Amino acid sequence: MNHDESRDLYDRALSVMPGGVNSSVRAIRPYPFFVQKGDGGHVIDADGNRYIDFVMGYGPLLLGHDLPETVRAAVQQRASEGPMYGAPTEVEVELAEFVTRHVPGVEMVRFVNSGTEATVSAVRLARGYTGRDKIVIMEGSYHGAQESTLVEGEREHTAPSSPGIPESFAEHTLTVPFNDKTAVHEVFEEHGDDIAAVLTEPILGNHGIVHPIEGYHETLRDLTDQYGALLIFDEVITGFRVGGLQCAQGKFGVDPDLTTFGKIVGGGFPVGAIGGKSEIVEHFTPAGDVFQSGTFSGHPVTMAAGLETLRYVAENDVYDHVNALGERLRSGIADILEDQAPAYTVVGTDSMFKVIFTRDGEFGKGHCEGGCTQDPTCPRYEFCPKNGADVDRAETERWERLFWPAMKEEGVFLTPNQFESQFVSAAHTDEDVEQALEAYKRVL
Structure with a gap:
């Protein structure tokens, strides 16, 4: 992907805004991409690159970018x-x-x-x-x-x-x-x-x-x-x-x-x-x-x-739609992790989802397929994060420095660190989920 326009905009922003941003979480290294507009479940940046958007403004956009x-x-x-x-x-x-x-x-x-x-x-x-x-x-x-x-x-x-x-x-x-x-x-x-x-x-x-x-x-x-x-x-x-x-x-x-x-x-x-x-x-x-x-x-x-x-x-049936897509994402990512990164943990519920790069644990029969629910009968129960300190002990640098940029290059916009939630909106489609899962499969 070409990011010349975003780089130039960030250069200008550094001269007039501290760190070049108005919220510190947006200061993605080496520089953020600047969004030009939203389109349904996607955003398009200043260079014309199109991304499936699972940030959704950090949660407010339950209906996506195209308002009814x-x-x-x-x-x-x-x-x-x-x-x-x-x-x-x-x-x-x-x-x-x-x-x-x-x-x-x-x-x-x-x-x-x-x-x-x-x-x-x-x-x-x-x-x-x-x-x-x-x-x-x-x-x-x-x-x-x-x-x-x-x-x-x-x-x-x-x-x-x-x-x-x-x-x-x-x-x-x-x-x-x-x-x-x-x-x-x-x-x-x-x-x-x-x-x-x-x-x-x-x-x-x-x-x-x-x-x-x-x-x-x-x-x-x-x-x-x-x-x-x-x-x-x-x-x-x-x-x-x-x-x-x-x-x-x-x-x-x-x-x-x-x-x-x-x-x-x-x-x-x-x-x-x-x-x-x-x-x-x-x-x-x-x-x-x-x-x-x-x-x-x-x-x-x-x-x-x-x-x-x-x-x-x-x-309307908004919750049925977004929760079903969230379940498909979490279950699909869990299947990928089981094969490619069995120490990692899928978390989330309803239309929230994330992968925590935990360092220990294996998938086993009867694991929580749709995201960790802290079920004591789950074989991963002892390894799933129970609090913030458990998340801190995950591979947060790997998530931020390697995984996030690779997903961005695959055209998937995720929250830019291990900590903030990711969200599904009513504007997302089955095709968006399938494309995202293919990206997870290639990157993880």
Whole structure:
């Protein structure tokens, strides 16, 4: 493939943007390809190269790049009526009604502008509601670019993971490994009266794709109830992608106190949301005293895009289609790994998928064919990643430096490192899946 135009664009970008990008994950070595446009389940770069797109904007594009006419018309209408108003609109009420009608743990919603803003606000709300300062997160987790969760270390021995964050922020953040029931019990036994909330993704989606072991979320639910803390599910990635319209909390049958959303709930436009039980969410100003506000919150174009996207999904067989393609991809990749790289692990569920370059393990009779579900009867159970540290021990450099570039040259656009999820959209086809599997077969 020729990448001359992308290289020239990156050269220009380096002069006017730090690192040449506006989000650090896009800084692919030696330089990123610059996208000119999307086309269904594909993107076309500045040099005219065409790729099957499994990044899908890091998750928001459940319907792909070609929006259905109802979504496009709603966006165009709202944009033509004026950019924004600084006043409420009916469409934000309608989207809130849709979310509260379908998501089990959500009775009331506050819309914001990003997943980061949603998790920042949820943590502030939990602290304000409980009168406590400490929060528990999973080691290696990512909940946006906020000071309270950009930490590293174990238990109470944490420190900021980035310069510019005062040490005092990390003092209030406790970490435990995902899927470690013993560790979270111990943290609550030692700090339970000071813990405002446990913040976790239902499925780790920013650090590999790691499924919860049986009973893990129920343990979190029981402990937070016992100690008067809140359980917050970060569903920025899984919301309206895993578990259908009920989201991952519906799939796992656990109702959190608060849920954060982003990505799909805005139909591909900048968005975030905090949902939860009314008695808690009403502590946001102006109903309560926990400050939260934003000029662009509930932006009419975003609200219209999100509402019409979710309506389209509800009225069509979108989840059947994308989940079936996701299953075919995971099962097909598993077959390839069994022959060519039996130490590697297929992960994901519904329309999420990934290969983790784990270093140990073999395929055996009865393995999880459609992605690791942490099934204790699976012969790979002891080798499948259980937490972020397990993913870190995988061959992350091989994935990023050798595998990703080779897949790109095969015309398959994947998230550019071992950690972020990959996604199937409604615009993908059986032919896309077959082409992608052939590429995996050649590259692995």
